[in-house]
Amino acid sequence: MTPSWIRPLRRIGWGLTLILFDVRLGSVDVLPDAIGYIxxxxxxxxxxPGIPSFLWxxxxxxxxxxxxxxxPFFAFTFANAEEMRPPYIHAxxxxxxxxxxxxxxxxxxxxxxxxLKWRALELLQAIRTRRSFYAFVTFVMxxxxxxxxxMDYSDWFLTKVAGAGLIVLLEFLVLRIPFRLSRIKPLKxxxxxxxxx
Amino acid sequence: xxxxxxxxxxxxxxxxxxxxxxxxxxxxxxxxxLRKTYVFEQNVRINSEVSQMLNVNFIEDNYASSKVGAIxxxxxxxxxxxxxxxxxxxxxxQMRAWTEINPQEPWFKELKSGPLNxxxxxxxxxxxxxxxxxLEMMSGENQLLEMRQxxxxxxxxxxxxxxxxxxxxxxxxxxxxxxLKSSLELTVDGKTLDETKLPHGYQKxxxxxxxxxxxxxxxxxxxxxxxxxxxxxxxxxxxxxVVERLPLYSYETLSNQQLAELVRKERGETK
Numbered sequence: 001m002t003p004s005w006i007r008p009l010r011r012i013g014w015g016l017t018l019i020l021f022d023v024r025l026g027s028v029d030v031l032p033d034a035i036g037y038i039x040x041x042x043x044x045x046x047x048x049p050g051i052p053s054f055l056w057x058x059x060x061x062x063x064x065x066x067x068x069x070x071x072p073f074f075a076f077t078f079a080n081a082e083e084m085r086p087p088y089i090h091a092x093x094x095x096x097x098x099x100x101x102x103x104x105x106x107x108x109x110x111x112x113x114x115x116l117k118w119r120a121l122e123l124l125q126a127i128r129t130r131r132s133f134y135a136f137v138t139f140v141m142x143x144x145x146x147x148x149x150x151m152d153y154s155d156w157f158l159t160k161v162a163g164a165g166l167i168v169l170l171e172f173l174v175l176r177i178p179f180r181l182s183r184i185k186p187l188k189x190x191x192x193x194x195x196x197x
Numbered sequence: 198x199x200x201x202x203x204x205x206x207x208x209x210x211x212x213x214x215x216x217x218x219x220x221x222x223x224x225x226x227x228x229x230x231l232r233k234t235y236v237f238e239q240n241v242r243i244n245s246e247v248s249q250m251l252n253v254n255f256i257e258d259n260y261a262s263s264k265v266g267a268i269x270x271x272x273x274x275x276x277x278x279x280x281x282x283x284x285x286x287x288x289x290x291q292m293r294a295w296t297e298i299n300p301q302e303p304w305f306k307e308l309k310s311g312p313l314n315x316x317x318x319x320x321x322x323x324x325x326x327x328x329x330x331x332l333e334m335m336s337g338e339n340q341l342l343e344m345r346q347x348x349x350x351x352x353x354x355x356x357x358x359x360x361x362x363x364x365x366x367x368x369x370x371x372x373x374x375x376x377l378k379s380s381l382e383l384t385v386d387g388k389t390l391d392e393t394k395l396p397h398g399y400q401k402x403x404x405x406x407x408x409x410x411x412x413x414x415x416x417x418x419x420x421x422x423x424x425x426x427x428x429x430x431x432x433x434x435x436x437x438x439v440v441e442r443l444p445l446y447s448y449e450t451l452s453n454q455q456l457a458e459l460v461r462k463e464r465g466e467t468k
Contacts, residue, residue, distance in 0.1 A: 086260060087223060098215075142215045146222035150229075152287060152453075 005114075008046035009182040012107065015040030015061075016175035019100075020168065033068035037061045040107075043178075051113055057106035064103060067096045087149065094145055101138040104174055105131060111177045118184050127177055134170045141167065229288040231258050231460050234265055234317055238330045239423035241313060242442065245336050248299040253278070253315065253329065254423060256289045256456065263321040268294045271314035271326065275304040284450040288460070291450050310334045330424070341365055341431055341439050342405070357407040357443055361399045365431040365439065368396045373426050377417055377445070383409045383427070396432070405429075407443070419451055419459040 018036030044058035108131035115124040141163045148156050236255040243249065257264055268278050278294040285291075299305065313332040317325040342359035370390060372378045385393045386406050399405060407427065417425065425445040432438055451459070 087226075091219070139211045139215070142211075143218045146219045149222050149226035150287065 005047055006182045008043040009178040011043030012040045012047070013175055013178035013182070015043060016104075016107075016171070016178070020171050020175060033071070034065045037065045037068060041065070044110075047110075051110050053106045053109035053113065057103055057110060060099060060103045060106065064096075064099060067099065071096070090145070090148060094142065098138075098142055101134075101142075104171065105135055108134070108174060108177070111181060114181055118181075120181070120184050123177070123180055123184075130170060130173045130177070134167075134174060137163065137166050137170060226288070228464075229457060229460055230260070231256065231289060231463060233257075233463075234261075234325070234327070235459065235463060236315060236317075236327045236329060237420070237423040238328060240331045240333065240426070240442075241329070242333045242335055243298055243308060244340065245300055245305075245334060248297060248301075251296050251298050253294040254283070255292050255294070255317075256451075256459070257292060258289055259285065259287075263319040263323065265292065265317050266320045267318040269316045269318070270329070271316055273304060273307065275302075286451075286453050286456050289456055291456075308332065308334055340441075341433075342429075342441050355409050355445075358404055359407075359441075360404050361401055364399065364401050364434055366396045366398045367405070367429060368432050369428075369430040370395070371428040371430070372445070373428055373442075374421050374424065377421070377425055380417060381409055381445075383407065409445070417446075418462065419455040420462065422446055422451070 015036045015038070018031050018039060019033045020036075021031065022033075023031045038061075041058050041061035044054050044061065048054035048058050108127055112124060112127045112131070115121075115127055141160075144159065144163065148160075234255055234257045236253065239253075241251060243251075253268060255265065255268075265280070267280065270276055276296055276298070278296045280292060280294050283291040283293040298308075310333050311331065313329045315327050315329040317327060319325070341362055367385075370383070370385060370393075372381055372383075383390055384407070385397075387408075409427075423444075427443040427445055429441045429443070430438065431441065
């Protein structure tokens with residue numbers, strides 16, 4: 001691979017890390033998601049030429065920067081119990097979640113393209129599996145979420161927590177992909193590429 | 198050859214299904230909204246000799262833009278009510294306001310028998326007047342049943358045992374509202390109403406025992422929960438008629454099904 005791609009891929013990886021992990025002091029996230037999206041956007045800008053999914057992910061990341069900046073406003077304004085919030089607040093949260101999921105999926109398609117190009121077949125298979133699982137679980141969660149209005153709240157909340165736990169695990173597996181891609185080195189024989197680490 | 202997923206078609210189908218889930222859930226949620234505060238009507242009887250609690254039950258939507266912050270009996274601002282959330286269900290919360298009616302209070306003499314209205318004060322400053330029911334002021338000397346004992350018996354039964362203060366003849370046992378009669382399995386002194394031969398004379402100090410099924414609340418219109426009562430018509434030796442009333446159903450909270458039924462009836466979707 002071209003060494004100049006190592007830093008952008010790692011920036012994307014660290015961006016995803018900041019988005020996934022929240023360090024909260026009280027109700028304030030000291031690692032705001034916006035910084036993660038900006039880091040990812042900066043990495044995508046360097047890597048996107050010729051890869052349409054990275055180009056779209058880069059554009060989407062700026063929209064997500066804006067939405068994530070609005071997030072604390074909603075958290076403070078609607079600090080009451082989740083099930084008592086007006087429906088449009090739930091809808092805004094879900095639009096944010098859906099756009100983030102599209103962002104992650106676009107990244108996966110981009111990573112897939114790179115792995116294919118560099119003939120990192122083992123990693124390619126891992127990316128496809130993770131992407132499919134992630135897409136499926138996200139879809140089920142998006143489908144399930146509106147039942148907050150009609151289900152017993154404790155049942156709904158337990159199901160949501162289980163789904164959210166699965167999504168965190170899958171996003172952790174996805175954020176490892178750019179780091180693994182950045183470690184790909186050319187094989188000595190035959191000019192083919194494979195994965196290290 | 199391995200079939201390749203058309204991601205554009207799959208994304209469109211997923212978005213359609215998620216949209217359908219939102220629309221379906223919001224439509225159903227909307228159909229379960231009461232859109233107003235519902236106060237359970239009741240006939241309040243106040244004994245002028247003993248202190249007693251007055252409970253007012255009402256329900257309001259969880260998502261109501263403005264909630265009831267205080268209530269007052271119309272014409273009696275001195276009577277202070279406390280508010281508590283009795284239960285929170287999926288669409289509505291069941292609220293209870295209570296106060297102590299104490300004959301020693303200076304305002305007690307101002308209470309008169311007649312229609313009883315309630316003023317609801319909302320968080321946004323609005324005030325709404327609703328009907329609570331009727332108020333009946335009773336003097337203690339007119340009371341025929343004096344040592345009331347009640348409790349839940351085994352097997353979902355409610356039991357009342359009352360001692361008569363004077364000689365009296367039980368002439369009739371009736372249920373209010375009348376539509377409850379068919380679902381009521383009532384026994385008087387261990388006999389069903391059909392087996393009980395009325396009129397039946399009781400001596401002073403004798404006990405009348407009433408028992409009925411506690412499952413009554415499950416099948417009836419939830420709106421009459423606080424109105425449901427037994428009417429025992431007695432005749433005293435001097436010819437005076439006395440009607441004693443016993444609340445049939447002392448519910449704590451309504452189930453989700455009962456609340457749903459109440460909402461549908463209030464919205465006029467079912468008779």
